[in-house]
Amino acid sequence: MIRYALICHDCEAEFEAWFASSEAYDDQSKRGLVTCAACNSASVGKQIMAPAVSGTKRSARSNANSELAEKVAAAARQHVAENFDYVGRDFASEARAMYYGDAEERPIWGATTAEEAKALKEEGVPAAPLPEPFTPPRPREPDESLN
Numbered sequence: 001m002i003r004y005a006l007i008c009h010d011c012e013a014e015f016e017a018w019f020a021s022s023e024a025y026d027d028q029s030k031r032g033l034v035t036c037a038a039c040n041s042a043s044v045g046k047q048i049m050a051p052a053v054s055g056t057k058r059s060a061r062s063n064a065n066s067e068l069a070e071k072v073a074a075a076a077r078q079h080v081a082e083n084f085d086y087v088g089r090d091f092a093s094e095a096r097a098m099y100y101g102d103a104e105e106r107p108i109w110g111a112t113t114a115e116e117a118k119a120l121k122e123e124g125v126p127a128a129p130l131p132e133p134f135t136p137p138r139p140r141e142p143d144e145s146l147n
């Protein structure tokens, strides 16, 4: 069995039909037996199929994209790990202290709850969510290192 996408040249209806073989289609078509499903016209032909996009090319490109994204993410993780102090769950209070001049400004990263993040934003404390791929492995929590 073979399936053809057909188009009616009279009413431009598009439809599909099954044939035993491509020869069977040619034979039935010549004898006017292939008719439009909508208007019954015998002026029906095979639709010209759009060429399929090569799957290998497309995946090669997306692999290149994800490799680049991973390189960027790795660089970002390294930058954060090397230049930012990890303050763990004290992030909100540390960021607030720096903003209000109670602590010396330095780049920090850490964890907040969604509520804390919202409060910081409302107070105008500059803080931004760190996308997961840019998050370096979490160092020990400051209180854990005391053990």
Ligand SMILES: [Zn+2]
Pocket (backbone or CB within 6 Å): 008, 009, 010, 011, 012, 013, 036, 037, 038, 039, 040, 041
């Ligand atoms: Zn038709």
